[in-house]
Every structure is written in C-alpha cells, then in structure tokens.
Amino acid sequence: xxxxxxxxFKIGGKILVLASVGATLEQIVGAEPAPDAYKMADHxxxxxxxxxxxxxxxxxxxxxxxxxxxxxxxxxxWVERYVVEEGKQPQVESPKxxxxxxxxxxxxxxxxxxxxxxCNHCADSPCVQVCPVGATFLSPDGxxxxxxxxxxxxxxxxxxxxxGCRYLNPGTxxxxxxxxxxxxxxxxxxxxxxxxxxxxxxxxxxFKNPKDPVHEFLRKNMVQVLKPYMATQPKVxxxxxxxxxx
Amino acid sequence: xxxxxxGFMYPNEVELQWSLLIVLYPYIxxxxxxxxxxxxxxxxxxxxxxxxxxxxxxxxxxxxxxVAPLPLQLHLGHPERSYEMYTTPxxxxxxxxxxxxxxWYLTVVLLLEIWLEFRADIVRMSRTTKGLQRLMYRAxxxxxxxxxxxxxxxxxxxxxxxxxxxxxxxxxxxxxxGFIFGSIKANPWWSSPLMPIVFLFSAMVSGxxxxxxxxxxxxxxxxxxxxxxxxxxxxxxxxxxxxxDFSLEMLDLIHRTYEADESFRSLNFMVHTKLWGSHVLxxxxxxxxxxxxxxxxxxxxxxxxxxxRMLYVVACSLTEVGIFAMRWNVVIGGQLxxxxxxxxxxxxxxxxxxxxxxxxxxxxxxxxxxxxxxxKVLPPWxxxxxxxxxxx
Numbered sequence: 084x085x086x087x088x089x090x091x092f093k094i095g096g097k098i099l100v101l102a103s104v105g106a107t108l109e110q111i112v113g114a115e116p117a118p119d120a121y122k123m124a125d126h127x128x129x130x131x132x133x134x135x136x137x138x139x140x141x142x143x144x145x146x147x148x149x150x151x152x153x154x155x156x157x158x159x160x161w162v163e164r165y166v167v168e169e170g171k172q173p174q175v176e177s178p179k180x181x182x183x184x185x186x187x188x189x190x191x192x193x194x195x196x197x198x199x200x201x202c203n204h205c206a207d208s209p210c211v212q213v214c215p216v217g218a219t220f221l222s223p224d225g226x227x228x229x230x231x232x233x234x235x236x237x238x239x240x241x242x243x244x245x246x247g248c249r250y251l252n253p254g255t256x257x258x259x260x261x262x263x264x265x266x267x268x269x270x271x272x273x274x275x276x277x278x279x280x281x282x283x284x285x286x287x288x289x290f291k292n293p294k295d296p297v298h299e300f301l302r303k304n305m306v307q308v309l310k311p312y313m314a315t316q317p318k319v320x321x322x323x324x325x326x327x328x329x
Numbered sequence: 330x331x332x333x334x335x336g337f338m339y340p341n342e343v344e345l346q347w348s349l350l351i352v353l354y355p356y357i358x359x360x361x362x363x364x365x366x367x368x369x370x371x372x373x374x375x376x377x378x379x380x381x382x383x384x385x386x387x388x389x390x391x392x393x394x395x396v397a398p399l400p401l402q403l404h405l406g407h408p409e410r411s412y413e414m415y416t417t418p419x420x421x422x423x424x425x426x427x428x429x430x431x432x433w434y435l436t437v438v439l440l441l442e443i444w445l446e447f448r449a450d451i452v453r454m455s456r457t458t459k460g461l462q463r464l465m466y467r468a469x470x471x472x473x474x475x476x477x478x479x480x481x482x483x484x485x486x487x488x489x490x491x492x493x494x495x496x497x498x499x500x501x502x503x504x505x506x507g508f509i510f511g512s513i514k515a516n517p518w519w520s521s522p523l524m525p526i527v528f529l530f531s532a533m534v535s536g537x538x539x540x541x542x543x544x545x546x547x548x549x550x551x552x553x554x555x556x557x558x559x560x561x562x563x564x565x566x567x568x569x570x571x572x573x574d575f576s577l578e579m580l581d582l583i584h585r586t587y588e589a590d591e592s593f594r595s596l597n598f599m600v601h602t603k604l605w606g607s608h609v610l611x612x613x614x615x616x617x618x619x620x621x622x623x624x625x626x627x628x629x630x631x632x633x634x635x636x637x638r639m640l641y642v643v644a645c646s647l648t649e650v651g652i653f654a655m656r657w658n659v660v661i662g663g664q665l666x667x668x669x670x671x672x673x674x675x676x677x678x679x680x681x682x683x684x685x686x687x688x689x690x691x692x693x694x695x696x697x698x699x700x701x702x703x704x705k706v707l708p709p710w711x712x713x714x715x716x717x718x719x720x721x
Contacts, residue, residue: 158340175337175671200339209515215427216410217419235413236406238346239424245515247339247668251346256406313514329669 121269126224127290128263129318130277131300132199134325136284139164139197141184143276143285148182150264150275157250159261160201160276165327167194173327198328199285201276202227202248202261203309203317210240210249219258225290225318226265231257245313263287290318336672345664345676348684350400353692355506355528356535356656357397360696362503363536364390365439365495370566372492378562384709385547386540387443392700394435400692401427404684423509434502438495444469445488447707449476465706503532510659517592518663523581530574535652537567538645543700545642551710557634561627564641568624571648575617578655595670603665603673608658616651620644 139162147153147160161180166188167173178185181197188195204227211221218233219240229240234257241249241258252259264274272278273287288297300306300322307324308317321328334343368386370376402408411428418425444451452474455466504525510516511524521527541563548555585593600608623644627637661676679685 161340163337172671175669177337177340180340209513212421213423213513214419215422215425216413216417217422218413233410233413234407235410237401237404237424238406239422239509241341241346242664243513243515245668247342250341250344251406258406329671 121271123223125291126268127318128225128268129204129288129290129297129320130201130263130274130285131288131297131306131320131322132285133283133322134196134198135323136282137162137197137199138282138284139181139185140281141181142279142281143199144180144182146275146279147261147264150267151262153259154253157252157259159248159259160199163198163200163328164188165194165196165198165325166190167325167327194325196325198321198324199276200246200248200309201319202263203246203315203319204261204263206316206318207314209243209245209313209315213239213243215239222265226263226268227260228262228265229258229260231255231259234258245310245315333675333677334672336667337669338667338672338674339669342664342667343674345661345674347660347664348404348676349661349678349686349689350404350684350692352653352656352660353400353689354397355503355510355660356653357393357400357692357696358506359503359528359532359535359652359656360539361390361394361397361434361536362499362529362532363534363538364393364540365499365536366533367537367540367563367566369492369496369499372489373496376562376566378558379566381556381559381710382540382544382563384446384707385544386536387439387446388700388703388707388709389540389543390536391439391443392696392703394431394439395699396692396696398431399695400689403688403692423505423512426505427509430502430505434495434498438491438498442488442491442495443707444471445484445491448473448484449481450707452476500529504529510663515668516663517590518596518666519659521581523577527574527577527581530570530577531652531655533570534567534574534648537563537570538648538652541567541641541645542649545638547704547710553710555638557637560638560641564624564627564637564644567645567648568621568628571617571621571624575621578617592670595666599662599666599673603675604658604662607654608662612651612654612658616647616654620647620651623647 141162143160144158144162148158151159153159158180161177162185163175163177163181164185165173165175176185185197204221204225206221206225208221208227211219211227214220215237216233216235218235219227219229221227231252236251236256236258238251238258241251249258249260251257264272264276267274268287277285277287286296288300289295290297297320301320304322306320306322308320309324309328310317331338331343364386367379368383368390371379371383402411405411414425414428418428448470451466451469453476455463455470455474458466507525507528510519510528511521513519541560544563545555545560585596620643623640626632627640627644632640664674665676666673678689681687
C-alpha cells in the first residue's frame with residue numbers, strides 16, 4: 084500500500100512537472116509514439132518537375148489556391164510559359180499565375196514550354212537567414228515554413244527570396260508561402276498541386292526514403308535547379324530545364 | 330497584361346513590399362549619424378570653428394533618432410510583435426541587430442553625451458525656474474547637483490570618451506543600415522559590399538548639410554549673427570565628404586557597367602526609364618553635381634559673406650534632395666525590376682494610406698517639432714547667440 088502510494092505521488096509529480104513544461108501525454112506516460120506516426124527526422128522533402136510533361140492547364144494553381152486558401156492575386160505556386168525565339172529575349176507570361184491556364188499559342192516557329200514554380204524549400208535558404216526573429220525556419224524534414232503567430236510582417240524575407248515565392252498575406256498581415264502542403268504530407272498524403280496534376284509533371288519526393296523514385300530520376304535524367312549560382316541549395320529539381328528560365 | 334507592369338514579373342513581385350516609409354528609415358538614420366559625426370569634429374578632432382553647431386548637432390541627432398524607428402514600426406504587419414527583435418533576435422539576420430544598435434546609440438551614446446554636455450545648465454535651470462519647469466529640470470538632473478569645476482572636468486572627460494565611442498557607433502548605425510540592403514544577394518541593385526560605406530558617407534553628407542541648414546535657420550529666426558567662420562568650415566568638410574561619397578557611388582556605377590553581369594541590361598534599362606527622373610536628374614545632376622559645383626566654387630573663388638551664405642544654403646538644400654533621392658532609388662528602385670530580369674513594375678505612392686504620403690510627411694515633420702522642443706528645453710546657445718564654452 085505504501086509503495087503504491089509512493090508510486091502515485093511519483094506519477095502525480097511527474098505529470099505536474101512535465102505538464103508545466105508543456106509535455107505531451109505520450110511523454111508523460113512514457114509511451115512510445117505509434118509505429119506509423121510521422122517522424123520528421125525520417126524525411127527530407129522536395130519536388131521533381133518534368134518540364135516536358137507540364138501542359139500548362141493550371142490545375143496545380145487552382146488546387147493549391149483552394150487547399151491553402153491563398154488570397155486572390157497571390158500565389159504559392161504558379162506556372163510560367165516561356166516562348167523562346169532564337170537570338171531574342173524570351174517572352175514569358177503567367178496570366179493570373181496560370182489560374183485559368185493559358186490562351187493557345189498561335190506561333191509554331193518558336194520554342195515554347197511551361198515552367199511550374201513554387202518555393203524551392205532551399206536547404207541554405209536566404210529567407211530563413213534574414214528573418215529577424217526566426218519566424219521563418221527550415222523544419223527538420225526540409226520544409227521552409229513561416230510561423231504566422233510570430234512573423235512581424237517586416238518582409239525582409241520577401242526581398243531575400245531570389246525566386247519571388249513569398250508575399251504578405253493581406254488577411255493575416257504576415258508573410259505567406261508554399262508549405263509543401265505540410266498538413267497533408269505529414270499525414271502521408273501528397274501535395275494538392277501534385278495530386279491534381281493530370282500528367283504527373285510534378286511529384287513530391289522524399290530524399291531520405293531509399294525507395295523513393297527520386298533517386299532513379301536524378302540518376303537517369305539531366306536535371307537542374309533554378310538559379311544555381313545563388314547557392315541556396317534548392318530542393319525542387321527540374322528535368323529538361325531550358326537555360327533561358329529565370 | 331497587368332496594369333503598371335512592363336514585361337514579365339513573378340506574380341508575387343508586382344506589388345512593392347517596401348514603401349516610402351522604408352525610404353524614410355535610411356534617410357533619417359543617415360541624418361542622425363551625419364549630425365553626430367559633425368558634432369564629434371569639434372569634440373574629438375578639435376575643429377574649434379564648428380563649435381557654434383556642436384550642441385545643435387547633438388540635438389538634431391537626437392530629434393531624428395527618436396523618430397528613426399517609427400517608419401519601421403508603422404510599416405510592420407504586426408507592430409505589436411516588434412519586441413520579439415529584442416527577446417528572440419535571430420542571430421543570422423542582418424536586421425535583427427537593429428534594435429540593439431539603435432538602443433546602444435540612443436542611450437549609451439547620444440543621451441549620455443547630451444546629458445553630460447547640458448548637465449550644468451540643467452542644474453542651473455533647476456534652481457532658477459519655477460513650477461513644472463523646475464520639476465522637469467530637477468528630474469533631468471537625475472539627482473546629480475554637483476557642478477563644481479572638478480565635477481565638470483569629470484563630465485568633460487566622460488563626454489570625450491562617449492564621443493570617441495560614439496564615432497564608431499555612428500559608423501555602425503548607418504553602415505549597418507547599408508548592410509541590410511547590401512547583403513541581399515537576390516537583389517543585384519542592392520547586393521554590393523560598397524553599400525555600407527556608400528550609405529555611411531551619404532549619411533555624413535546629409536547630416537552635415539542638415540545641421541548647416543538648421544544652424545542658419547535658427548540664427549535667422551533668432552535674428553542673431555551667423556558665424557561665417559563656422560559656416561565656411563562646415564561647408565569645407567561637407568565638400569570633402571561629398572567628394573568621397575560621389576567617388577564611391579561612381580565607383581559602384583562604373584564597376585557595374587564595366588562588369589555588366591546578367592542583371593546589367595535590366596538595371597540599365599530601369600535607370601534609363603523608370604528611374605531616370607529620380608536617379609539621373611534628381612540624385613546625380615541636381616542633388617550631387619550641382620551642390621558639388623557650388624561647394625567647389627566657394628572653395629575656389631572669393632564671395633561676399635552674404636553670397637556665401639546663400640550658396641551654402643542652396644547647396645545644402647540640393648544635397649538633402651539628392652540624398653533623399655538616393656534613398657528612394659535604392660529602396661524603391663530595388664523593387665521595380667523583376668528578379669527574372671524580364672520586366673518592371675510601377676510604384677505609386679498612396680496619399681492617406683498607412684504607408685502613404687501623409688504619414689510619411691508627418692514622420693518627416695516630427696523630428697523638427699521634437700527639435701524645437703529640445704531647443705526650448707536645452708538651449709544650445711547663450712542669450713547673445715554664441716556657443717556655450719562648456720568643455721575644453
């Protein structure tokens with residue numbers, strides 16, 4: 084009886100101490116997380132994009148906008164159409180971020196292709212570097228996120244992003260960007276944009292998963308990242324990316 | 330086709346993120362740093378001729394420093410969270426140190442130096458005034474009533490040390506503002522190791538010119554004689570610093586033009602179109618070459634005192650326009666072109682909006698109001714208009 088009372092006090096004390104530092108129930112009772120629970124350390128997320136496969140339909144833009152309630156006029160992902168004529172500066176357009184796709188191209192004597200864009204979730208991200216309060220950060224599983232409850236809205240990160248992926252959300256007055264659908268991928272789902280791509284041009288990949296097709300993709304294809312000279316270590320890889328793309 | 334956009338901008342780039350308020354920020358901090366460095370000329374480098382402006386320069390620096398964080402604060406999406414810069418500064422962010430640099434400069438350098446400089450006057454006024462004024466001055470003494478020659482000597486010695494510390498601090502304050510822009514590798518218009526040093530020299534130029542204008546204006550209002558030896562000396566220093574500043578800016582321009590990296594075509598086009606008025610005409614021609622020519626003329630030829638005064642006022646006024654244009658061109662110019670180098674956007678200043686012209690004008694007037702109050706509370710001159718001889 085004495086021993087069990089002591090145990091009771093011990094557990095009670097432990098609960099109090101751990102609860103006071105915000106511990107989870109699992110930590111308090113000492114239980115292991117479920118075997119299929121998401122472990123950040125086991126993942127390193129990124130995306131592969133096959134330029135040849137993108138048809139510029141804008142499904143990804145619409146899906147992202149709906150899934151993440153992206154405010155009108157701002158984009159977590161968008162698609163650009165490049166029209167490249169020999170010896171001339173490329174003509175690029177992205178009407179409403181390609182929310183409604185693209186008008187048909189009338190010329191056939193030029194090179195043209197679509198380039199889906201999103202946050203590159205850089206491993207050496209300049210946006211993370213410049214945030215004065217650490218509100219934007221690289222998660223242990225390789226996703227660049229913004230804590231909307233901590234962001235000041237100073238927009239230094241917007242200036243520092245070489246890819247134009249960030250904006251100030253007028254609804255929250257904090258900086259917003261692609262989260263790689265973090266709420267989905269941590270539940271074992273793919274991103275909204277990848278799920279809705281009719282041609283499989285964009286695929287979520289996990290570099291830490293040895294069985295992920297990304298390894299074969301990188302081995303067998305000529306791939307490129309955007310603005311490699313920025314040395315930001317982007318994790319969005321493009322297959323057959325033209326040199327004119329910025 | 331998006332209104333105001335030429336060519337292609339990434340969709341999130343169309344709207345400028347840093348507005349007129351962020352133009353004010355480097356402009357105001359520049360005035361602070363420049364005014365302080367002018368004050369230190371007299372204190373540390375023993376340039377006696379500028380003594381009439383010593384106290385004036387300190388008060389000018391304080392008036393502007395008190396306002397310096399306001400444009401930033403107003404610009405934030407969540408100003409109520411700005412305390413996070415102090416509680417959880419992010420070590421790798423160039424911006425994170427602003428709060429600390431600012432506090433250091435305000436409290437350790439400027440307030441301390443002003444208090445030491447004015448302490449004897451504060452004590453005197455705490456004894457000679459009545460009512461609320463007396464209470465205020467008593468509070469300002471901070472309980473230190475001893476104004477014996479020995480105590481004043483200590484004030485002077487500590488004040489000297491504070492000024493010596495203050496010079497690198499002033500360099501830090503504004504060089505640091507330049508670094509905030511210069512360290513952004515994504516933006517070729519900003520990214521330059523010369524940026525901090527260009528900002529620093531332009532700060533000195535704007536601060537010295539501002540003190541000269543405030544000195545002439547104050548003397549005119551007080552109807553007292555302007556010390557021409559002082560004015561000539563300030564103008565001479567302004568000329569020298571301006572030559573260095575202009576050389577640095579031209580070096581940057583020549584380097585960019587000669588190197589002509591992938592951003593050059595885009596930036597060059599911007600300078601010749603959207604920035605032509607503010608960069609070439611306002612900043613370079615009207616705000617730099619014209620005042621430099623005027624100041625050079627006053628160094629080369631003899632003019633009457635009245636003519637020199639007029640020339641100095643014109644040169645300094647043009648200088649202020651030029652330096653403001655420089656800040657504008659850096660901040661706004663750096664956001665008018667796409668990081669794809671394929672297009673340009675437009676910036677239209679709103680009027681009564683949160684980051685519009687009206688709050689900006691109010692923020693630019695505020696330091697002058699503070700200056701007037703400071704001059705009333707802590708008079709920088711004696712009854713006959715001459716400078717106080719408070720320190721050796």
